[in-house]
Amino acid sequence: MRAMVIDKIASLKDDPAPLKLVELPDPAPEAGEILIKVSVCSVCHTELDEIEGRTPPPSLPVVPGHQAVGQVAQNGPGAGKFAIGDRVGVAWIFSACKEGCSLCESGNENLCPDFRATGRDANGGYAELMTVPEDFAYPIPDDFADAEAAPLLCAGAIGYRSLRLTGISDGQRLGLTGFGASGHLVLKLVERIFPRTEVFVFARSAAEREFAGKLGAAWTGETGAAPPEKLDAIIDTTPVWKPAVEALKHLAPGGRLVINAISKENVDKDYLLHIDYPTHLWLEKEIKSVANVARRDVSELLELAARTSFKPDVEVFPLQEANRVLAEMKAGRIRGAKVLKI
16 A cells, blocks of 8 residues: 655654655454545644654654544454445544543543554554554544545544633633634634634734634734733644743633643743743633543534534645645645645
8 A cells, every 4th residue: 555654753854755655565454443445634733743753752664644534444353333335534542441441431531541643653544544443433424525524533623622621601702822724623613602702813824814814713913912802711722832821911810721732842942931920820820731632522523513514624635745735834834724635
């Protein structure tokens, strides 16, 4: 099969084409697994974090990609949840212990110590074929084309989890700092489930701010700009520290900052030293991180998206252009979600 692989950790500045297009043996599903013929895989900033060494070390060489959609091609021994030909999706959570720990038993398998990530700890969707435990694959509603469904599996699901963790209710004010794939999906989601909530978007590029305005943002501004009102919650989806620290200044008393990022780059790590307690944290403000997604997040988001006609804006590229897509993402040239056609 054709696949793009990560075979070393390197900065994109040093290696602008870190993914290698190779031929690999076709995988075979093990007990409880399914084999998927991959149609598309959406691109996530986490792939940049893996390549540049900001995640726990991947199992090199590894096929990245954790927003894959395709058809079941084969069932492994004991697997029978899906029929051959069923359309399924795979998310960041590849597996967890499922039982034997309180986190899995409470539905928080995203926090399980045995959590394994698709495209990091096991081969992912930048390939023609992949395997996954059948309990960690999700039926794709008929409402979506493959390319529309793929970003929902991570950008959508992690945005949904982030929104739940803000604790906001309809009519409260929400901020989004950073406006990539996840941010634009949160804005669309809020419009459907919190119709009285105004969304304020902070983004570094004029193009992102314009896009947010077209999608219905009540206000847009640069990262350091002050919104016209204090906000009840802010979701940060940026890979650096400055937007998160700036966001704290704009929270209302008792407000919560939810950081939706697997890591923060070191380019402005000293910015953390600029936190001023009265300005940034006083008046019972909170900071909460988001770690991965649980199966509940993916399943609920897919059902909600189908029920409310909630679809991402996507750009589609051939698999062999994955390096160019990553370079555009690194440079901040993002409009909606980027999807690789396998």
